[in-house]
Amino acid sequence: MPSSGNSYKVRLLLSLLDLPCEIVDCEDATLEIAQARADGRLPFGKVPVLELDSGRLLPESNAILLYLAQGSHLIPADPFHQAQMTAWMFWEQNQHEGVIAVRAALRNYPSRAHLVTPERLADLLDRGHQILGMMEQHLSGRDWLVDGGMSLADICLYAYTHTAEERGGYDMARFPAIRRWCARIAALPGYQELFA
Template identity: 65%
Template sequence: MKLWSMPSSGNSYKVRLLLGLLGRDCNIIDVEYLTEALDRAKASGRLPFGKAPVLELDDGRLLPESNAILCWLGEGSTFVPSDPFTRAKMLSWMFWEQNQHEGTVAVRAALLNYPHRRAQATPERMAALLDQGHAHLAIMESRLSAHDWLVGDAVSLADICLYGYTHTAGSRGGFDMARFPAINLWLGRVAALPGYRGIGK
């Protein structure tokens, strides 16, 4: 398999993380923002939606969207709950991550860290993203203050999915992670999983 992956992206990272946790081999092809590699990948048709990550299977089929890739890779593993309702709850967290969490936590980090997006980082927008992101993190904190994992009694794709942008919310997004002790403990539990790899790996 090949993974067309943006090294700095939490969406790409969550796929690399799951590959590590599963112990699966994959050829990682870096396609960072504003690089010729990204332009070539787009021109070759390897990025159906115009962005990474995209998993290219051995038979040439292309699977875009990070959470769809997580579901495909996780099929049949312990990261997908066997109980149908618990599995649906896992998916609800994953949908929420893309629909809500990423739109504040990841976007604020992008505006701060990608030079080509800094013009969009008006004081008003950054303040609003900070407030909204803290509110989204508080939803996670509420769950994790009483449970080790986001769904059921074991780590699932929901945890891998939310870890991608949450673990750099303070360092890259400027969020006050001291407010969220349960999230910080959860981050440590994810980082202690066998096969864990950091975002730079």
């Protein structure tokens, strides 16, 4: 789904690791996505989905990242660093995505317009600034989320964070460490933008 941060995570990883993959676009609220769902090609009803050469289907963006990055430098060798990485990835799905991505979706997808209320947008703004504040505090004085170097945690959190101002309406001037971290990722060899 071209506009989805969860899909972008996977595209960014594929590009950073230079892995070959055919990308099939399924934008929100289109016939393509309805058809994919009807065909049973979306095991959990959502995108992205990774289809292997064998035909096996894997849902969930963060599970796809872990699967594709096996053996690469993006999964720390140290078991505790690896656990810190997965902790950030679960936190992203439980706390960050349900606020930052949801506010962006409410503001950008016409199909969600009927769910928008001023109270809901205000609540998501306030909670999102708290969530970004937690990342800001952690990234102050650190280059990457996990000790030991860049990892999947950075790719995972970057997806919805780097568009939090433009798409979500968050005030990123408050978060200079996050902005430096975003610039660090955007400067990586093989980096690809959300809308490439």
